[in-house]
Amino acid sequence: MWKDGGVEYRMKSVQFRREREAAWRQLEEILAKADRKGLRALDEDELYRLPTLYRGAVSSLSVARAISLDRALVDYLDSLAARAYVYVYGAKPGYLKAVLRFFTAVFPATVWRLRAAVAASILVTVLGATVGFQLTLHDPDLFFAFMPEEMSAGREPASSREDLLRVLRNQPSPDEAEDGETDDGEADGRRDVSALTLFASYLFTNNARVGMLCFAVGFAAGVPVILVLFSNGLVLGAFAAIHHRRDLGFELWGWLLPHGVTELLAVCLCGAAGLTLGWALVFPGRRRRLDSLARAGRQAAVVVLGTLLMFFLAGLIEGYFRQLVVDDLPRYLLAASTAVLWTWYFLVLGRRAEQGGALGEETR
């Protein structure tokens, strides 16, 4: 028989509960506070006691499972231990530090690690562009098969050289100019900063969404990713072809590349993320298929998250720079500098970070 303050208990489980209950209640209180106000709201004493109390709760759970048939007690300890577990083993470092580390190490290192997939998606895009270019050059009517209408902005195989050039130089078309007052559209955008901002915002959110989609469809064995990348290339190629026919190749690339380097690369990175997912699903190697998919998914998410910044930059360049600067020389200069920047970022910084262990050991 066990004694407690003069009262006798016949049952071990009842006695056990009376002895430990106070500690459980303390843990419950600390958890409730962390729950309401976050871990940071805990004072030093509470933080100090949390792990100890957690261990106590876990050991209580273990004992309770062995000796007690009080379902309510075991359920209580189960959820108490589970909650405490999340707080004890789920702690995170500061945010600012994490963001900084993400862009200086984790993102470029992950891209470097997935370099084979990145190369593959660039290859698919280039392939698509070549096919689109050649086909459209020989049969201009194919342009309509490749090009979504809303993207062409009135440019088509029948457009004259002047029409095409006018768009590339951001000049209003003659009939619009006659009207005098035009909408706050792309053509008139040179003067209205707020319209440019709207345009840039639209480009950013739209492209970022396309990028995320590219990643998300990846788990369908990667096939849709290849289709998206290839058709993206087709559009690009067809577009280049109609300008090339009018002898505007140089001007077109000056119009396209300043933001295009960043944007196309970002799309390819998202595509690489999707391909990695698909690959992990089809060829899990020594891992279980689900584990393999989860591991690839986390790497892919890092890449997609990083590309959000790239899409943002591309949106700024496309929305402001391209609308405000019409000369070819500064356009090519900017295109070249972004190319150099990304090359250095991924091939030099990323490689160094990956080899320096930025991604940690693959323990999972």
Next chain:
Amino acid sequence: VTADVQSRETAPETAPTSQERARALRRRAGRETVLDLLTPEQVPLHFRAGDAGGRVGALMLDFLIIHGGIFVLALMMVFLTPGWDWSHGLFGSVLLVGGFVVRTFYFPWFELRWQGRTPGKRRAELRVVARDGGPLGTDMVFARNLTRELEIFLPLTLLLGMRGQVLLDTPAWVPLATMVWASVLLLFPLFNRQHLRVGDLVAGTVVVADPRPVLAEDLAEAATRSRAADEDVFRREELEIYGIEELEVLEDVLRRPASPHHEDLLARLAGTIQQKIGWRPEEGQFVQPERFLRAFYAAQRERLEKGLLVGERRETKEG
């Protein structure tokens, strides 16, 4: 020696069946787990699935907060910023980018800050945890939320008939195939045991029930305290009938809130048990069904717990 060999031979056959049986029992009692972890202290933790209604409710609440937030942002810009109205050019940009940021980062931000919970999940007592039991990483949180757009919002848009331009001017089978594909994505959590959506699959996470720990009174305590230590109300044979499963059912019934219907149930239950164990009351003993049931619960639990201590676990009644 013969007995030892025999038990070794029969063990592999009996072990899975008893395991299966225990699992079937848990499922019947609504206790099936979706995730079993071993803590670094070597204690298994069992997590149960959040119910489907809770998950849909949590999503709807979060969705409401996100779009309500964007709406409030818009109102504030119009009414608090001098010289701005609905047609101001920057208005659209701030709304576009702001909306995008809120939509993209709402879930990750909360799931990181609140250890795997958003306001909706908190309300529905749900939590996202890593399937391997490690800390919930930033990469996991983003992986499971970046797919949300494709998995939930896009199918919903398609299924609700608000088809984008993407699907216009295409052969009839394309929208059909897209719909099928979209509903597969949307209904995916219903077709696996852990109720993972594709985002969880890709991120290595799982959504589990996270009930607030509530410690109820010990039903046996009052009954055992009021009794002298060596006084037994029930005879040994009377406690040899039922097992753990019946004990848990009895506990469940006793914990229900009082009501006229409940009184009936208690009376019938007491009658059944008394008949089954062949109980012969002394004069005036336990006339009230609830008192009888509580005393029986305490005595039965004591008996079964003593069994546990010597390694004898009786799951359910014989035959």
